[in-house]
Amino acid sequence: MQKGETRWLTDLEAAAWIPLLSTAMRLPAALDQQLQADAGLSNFEYGVMAALSMRAEKTMRMSELARVANSTLPRLSKVIDRLDRNGWVVRRPDPTDGRSTLATLTRLGVEKVSATAPGHVARVRHLVFDQITPAQVRQLGAIMTKLSAALGHEA
Template sequence: MSEPRWLAGDERETWLSFAALLELLPSSLDAQLHRDADLTHFEYYVLAILSEATERTLRMGVLARATNATLPRLSRVVSGLERRGFVTRATCPSDRRATNATLTDAGFAHLAAAAPGHVEHVRTIVFDVLTPEQVAALGAASDAMLGVLDPDGHARAGADLASGGRSDDAQA
């Protein structure tokens, strides 16, 4: 068994700072969205991904990959969004074994109303405190880590949906 590769002093300090950020950021995003739009960050993310899909519709499996969720978790969240009239589910016309989720007009309107406050919060807690060089470094560091954690790019699929994502078998 090889010797552990312990973190050097600067690595340890960076890791502790980053670990604190990983703990604080989700609760900050959730608190703002809950206060302003009665949504969790994950619910907002689901609505945002659907809003960028063709016809605002995706197969549940595609949506699960794009949001890095298990199907049971996604189904539970989508059920809540359905009860609020923000999403509908229907059998996929091209594969009756699959289910499509569709963002409703009410869901789109709620997302559109929530977006300005959410973007302002993200700007305040992330981008306003960083220099342009730090923003570029954050992007590069995030991409490098995602390359290890998500080599197939499923968690970054939302960006691809805006440029032509489809709800049919091509995205299965």
């Protein structure tokens, strides 16, 4: 193959790519719909709160949280403002590094995540895991780990 020549997808690759792309575009909207209806949260907001909830101190630096959430700091800051207005997250300077800001899930935020999680997990289970076998779940995990690594994200 000469430099600049396009390596088009094979029929096999296209047969995998098109449903992957469709799923990647449609799944967040389906999760948003459930989360908005049940909890008044977007999938992104819930993901931010869930990421904080999994930390021992329920706290992360904003820069790390932005990386975990695959977000820019300005977008994350706007979301944290909304979560703060609802009493679910507070923001404060990092005492170990004055240039950094910490986001902390409040007690109300922990309660909101805990109350929201069952419906969210049920929706994820219905849309994804109930559709495939345990062997396919293992394959999916391995595939997504490789793809995530190729994109430069930790699995």
